[in-house]
Amino acid sequence: MSKKTTLRIGGGAGFSGDRLEPAVDLVSRGNLDYLILECLAERTIALAQRRKLQDPEAGFDPLLERRMELLLPALVEHRVRLVTNFGAANPEAAARRVQAIARRLGLSVTVAAVSGDDVLDQLRPDLPTLETGRPLADYPGIISANAYLGVDAILPALAAGADIVVTGRVADPSLVLAPLMYHFGWSPDDVTRLGQGTVVGHLLECGAQVCGGYFLDANRKQVPDPAHIGYPIAEVEADGAATLTKLPATGGRIDLRTVKEQLLYEVIDPFAYLTPDVAADFSTVSLQQMATDEVHVSGGGGAPRPDRLKVSVGYRAGYRGEGEISYAGPGAVDRARLAGQIIRERLQPDVPDLRIDLVGVDSVNLGGAAPTTDKECRLRIAGHASDAALAGRVGEEVEALYTNGPFGGGGARKSVTEVIGIVSVLLDRKLIEPKLSLYRP
Amino acid sequence: MKLYDIAHSRAGDKGDTLTLSLIPYAGEDYQRLLREVTADRVAHHLRHNVRGEVKRYELPKLQALLFVCERALHGGVTTSLVSDAHGKCMSGVLLDMDLP
Structure with a gap:
């Protein structure tokens, strides 16, 4: 492999619940x-942290088992190394589980766990949160704190010869940048290549989203066979320039439009996209369509990495109660509105933090105009409360509209969810020490 | 004419910040978007949802614009009470904007 002049990296999942079979393909x-x-x-990691508190061998991705049972045989047969953050709150337990699945399948692999992102015991109450500027002390009930680690946490695992690298919280593009640096021997000071490698990582990190996923439109944007979108492959050259493509006989499309949408996705400063590795410059990126479903990506730049790392802090934020009910026919929207007024009156003053949506009228675009004809309307009510029983009253009151509310209400649903809020703080990276654990066959 | 007729968009989220790309189908429409889709106009169009500043990034090499909208997600994805807490649907709302 070390003689190859290009490196081929596939993006096999873009979120925890993503489709399973494209990665195997x-x-x-x-x-x-x-x-x-x-x-x-x-x-995700805050919720995983809570599962770990209840069970020290839990707290990794719930789909790990199913993904690895499908993937491991193919990874071993085709000698493909895997780098993934599905370790969530417990990379060590995840790595042990992967090793156990490998043994059960009769496969020999070395699994690395990369941790050190858990910095809960390093938080200080005076640290200001990036979202509001208020100190952490204003957020009681903190349950997790995970720093975004970068390539310097992943590279030792690759150097140790791990076939499978399981991390907790790392910056998404670092999953791609680390193999590139390892294979091509890029220096951590080579900010231009690190920036371009981060561009490639950012394009791969959301799975199908660069291949026509989350792109399709009935009128303006066609995507072939969207039920079977092929996930992305980047064939990366020694300077970081890459050709994005996908497997033959898969659905989806890769063109300048799909690549531009993904390049700018979730970017809050395209001139300085901050990761633990580099401040990447996306504004200089040059895209070229080489052939059908083949786009060449080059020209990304960068400036030196930040001295402080972003830390996601999870805290208990009470409970959300929700209820929904539908109305149809003449006056449906007005009846839904009346029902909402009844609920508001019933829940005063116990659940003051209440949101009333007329779905199809104003639930998304808050300034949306009322429709001129009534076909149907779904009322959605969500309320926030400090305890679950109080939050539950939202749905109970909506359900009680059956016998107490406007005529013709139907299809009531209710739910209560514990709310885990997330705020961010910055920590000096010198305080954060990545750890590596190896699990040999 | 709507923005939808000449451009496409994807929404993204970071905390309470909403990002909206705006990409013309035809390269020659980039200048038109630059002229007509100012940060002020977008802020006005999204005034019922976005309570903070709207900043526009111009990316001539990519022929794309990026709008970064602050205080746009009702306090943030994790604690908001709205049904589309990520603001994913806001790309469609942006494309509903009228063009002169």
């Missing part, structure tokens, strides 16, 4: 060197 037919699976949203 990528490994089986993609002639890959590496596969990445991105499975960790901001709040």
Whole structure:
């Protein structure tokens, strides 16, 4: 592999619940060197932390078992290394589980766990949160704090020869940048290549979203066979320039439009996209369509990495109670509105933090105009409360509209969810020490 | 004419911040978007949802615009009471904007 002039990396998952089979297809037919699976949203790790508190061998991705049973045989057969953040709150337990699945399947792999992102015991109450500027002390009930680690946490695992690298919280593009740095020997000071590598990582990290996923429109944007979108492959050159493509006989499309949408996705400063590795410059990126479903990506730049790392802090934020009910026919919207007024009156003053939506009228676009004809309308009410029983009253009151509310209400549903809020703080990276654990066959 | 007729968009979220890309189907429409889709106009169009500043990034090499809207997600994805807490649907709302 070290003689190859390009590196082929596949993006096999863009979130925890993503489709399972595209990654297997990528490994089986993609002639890959590496596969990445991105499975960790901001709040996912806080929820996983709570499962770990109840069971020390829990707290990793709930789909780990199913994904690895499908993937491991293909990874071993085609000698593809896997880098994934599905370790969530417990990379060590995740790595042990992967090793156990490998043994059960009679496969020999070395699994690495990368941790050190858990910095709960390093939080200080005076740290200001990035969202509001208020100190952490204003957020009681903190349950997790995970720093975004970067390539410096992943590279030792690759150097140790791990076939499978399981991390907790790392910046998503670092899952791709680390193999690139390892293979091509890029220096951590080579900010231009690190920036371009981060561009490639950002394009791969959301799975199908660069291949026509989350792109389709009935009128303006066609995507072939959207039920079977092929996930992305980046064939990366020694300077970081890459050709994005996908497997033959898969659905989806890769063109300048799909790549631009993904390049700018969730970017709050395209001139300085901050990761633990680099401040990447996306504004200089140059895109070129080479052939059908083949786009060449080059020109990304960068400036030195930040001195402080972002830390996601999870805290208990009470409970959300929800209830929904439908109305149809003449006056449906007005009846839904009346029902909402009844609920508001019933829940005063116990649940003052209440939101009333007329779905199809104003639940998304708050300034939306009322429709001129009534076909149907679904009332949705959500309320916030400090305890579950109080939150539950929202749905109970909506359900009681059956016998007490406007005529013709139907299809009532109710739910109560514990709310885990997330705020962010910055910590000096010198305080954060990545750890590596190896699990050999 | 709507923005939808000449451009496409994807929404993203970070905390209480909403990002909206705006990409013309035809390269020659980039100048038109630059002229007509100012940060002020977007802020006005989204005034019922976005309570903070709207900043526009111009990306001539990519022929795309990026709008970064602060205080746009009802306090943030994790604690908001709205049904689309991520603001994913706001790309469609942006494309509903009228063009002169």
